[in-house]
Each structure stands twice: as structure tokens, then as C-alpha cells.
Amino acid sequence: MRADLTEKTLRYRGLLRAALDDVRKAAPEGSELGRTADDFLIMASSYYKDGVHFMETGDEVNALVCFSYGHAWLDAGVRIGAFRVTKTDLFAA
Structure with missing residues (x-):
């Protein structure tokens, strides 16, 4: 279990x-x-x-x-059009 948590934390x-x-500001x-x-x-950035x-x-x-x-803050920013991105696979929006 600990190894799974470590792997997931490093991945995130x-x-x-x-x-x-x-991300780049779009506005x-x-x-x-x-x-x-x-x-x-x-x-x-703070998180x-x-x-x-x-x-x-x-x-x-x-x-x-x-x-x-x-990451959720960035996803939300992409979704509302505050950011533009090139690596769309990194974002849910």
C-alpha cells in the first residue's frame, strides 16, 4: 500500500x-x-x-x-477560458 501511495504521489x-x-494566460x-x-x-503554485x-x-x-x-485549480482555469494549453492530455477540460 505504501509503495502505491508513493508512486501515485510522485505521479501527481x-x-x-x-x-x-x-498553462499560459488567455485573458x-x-x-x-x-x-x-x-x-x-x-x-x-501554492498547492x-x-x-x-x-x-x-x-x-x-x-x-x-x-x-x-x-491541478484542479488549473483544470478549472482551462475550463473557463482563463488559460490556454498545448498539452491537452494533462487537463480534464
Whole structure:
């Protein structure tokens, strides 16, 4: 069970990192959607950093939660048109 959790956590970490690297803001600066994109990026990046911290302290459960939540912020941003992406396989939208 522990090996499964470790594998899944590392996989989700990689997916979130790749998604963060791929998203680009689609909305004009200063627009409501642009500000939303900024907020979503801050949330996703913060969850990524928190997940890395939890991994470093051996708390893989909370790390996995953080990587999952971070990715959800990016998925939501893609869905509402705040981001454009090139690697569509990384996103549910």
C-alpha cells in the first residue's frame, strides 16, 4: 500500500509540475478573467509548493491532496477560458 501511495504521489506531482509549465494566460491583463487567471495560478503554485513540503516531511497523504487540488485549480482555469494549453492530455477540460 505504501509503495502505491508513493508512486501515485510522485505521479501527481509530475502532472501538476507539467501542467504549471504548460498553462499560459488567455485573458487580457487587467480584465476580470485575467485577474482570475492570476488567482488560479497563485493557488495552483501554492498547492505545488505545499505538496513538495509535505513530501519532504514524509506526509505523502497531504502531499497527494495538495497536488490534486493544485491541478484542479488549473483544470478549472482551462475550463473557463482563463488559460490556454498545448498539452491537452494533462487537463480534464
